[in-house]
Amino acid sequence: MVKQALYLENLKVGDTFISETYQLSADKIKSFAREFDPQVFHCDENLAEDTFFKGLAASGWHTAAITMKLVTESLPFAHGIIGAGGEITWPQPTRSNDVLYVKSTIKEIKPSKSKPNQALVIVECETLNQRDEVCQILTAKLLSFKKD
């Protein structure tokens, strides 16, 4: 589905965007972890049982990367999703059979003082699983531009 590109003048506080879903798997969790977060609770189901996570859990950075994929598909900012940074928390682990989706809500729009054509848009992206439990909250600072 082609979504209409959203410029700064199209955005308002409270606007909400719901993504499609993403099916995780143990193989995906272990493949990401072997490359970027090779810790036992992300790489081995059996050994993970005796850890803090009490079973295989996705790397938080894997959850963040999946979230980004879902956000790029559901939040059609003109010029793309360009983040200056943000705050991230993982209230509970993401598991191998989880089906994730992201709910993004515009919380604040801060016009740039030096660049009248752009603003910093504060977007809260909640990553939820199939039971609507929150696995990640990302409060992101995104750049948005006026239409030329």
Add this chain to the structure above:
Amino acid sequence: MVKQALYLENLKVGDTFISETYQLSADKIKSFAREFDPQVFHCDENLAEDTFFKGLAASGWHTAAITMKLVTESLPFAHGIIGAGGEITWPQPTRSNDVLYVKSTIKEIKPSKSKPNQALVIVECETLNQRDEVCQILTAKLLSFKKD
């Protein structure tokens, strides 16, 4: 190299840990982006020239994932690197020929009130390139445990 596992009683504010290096490439940037952040400035050198980034740039979440790999190898917390969350900023883009490393500094140690055996350790992880320019600052909240 096997590093000695660090328990809570081994940590103090100001301790610093320097990682090995990680060589990026255009192929790595595009491969990560196709899976998790399929935007033109992360996927196509030529088209990226006309974007905000003025050339191919790594997804911020790719920089974050590489940072995690380097931190798991350089910060030998007993029981692993378990993050509750943190703040992340990307002061400048990460590029295809960058060689990254991470400098982690313990900024604060907050003993848990309810669990006397553990603490939240605030660690600032700076991700630097071959010119010592800061590409990412992650202020992470990590769990640390006393030795049983």
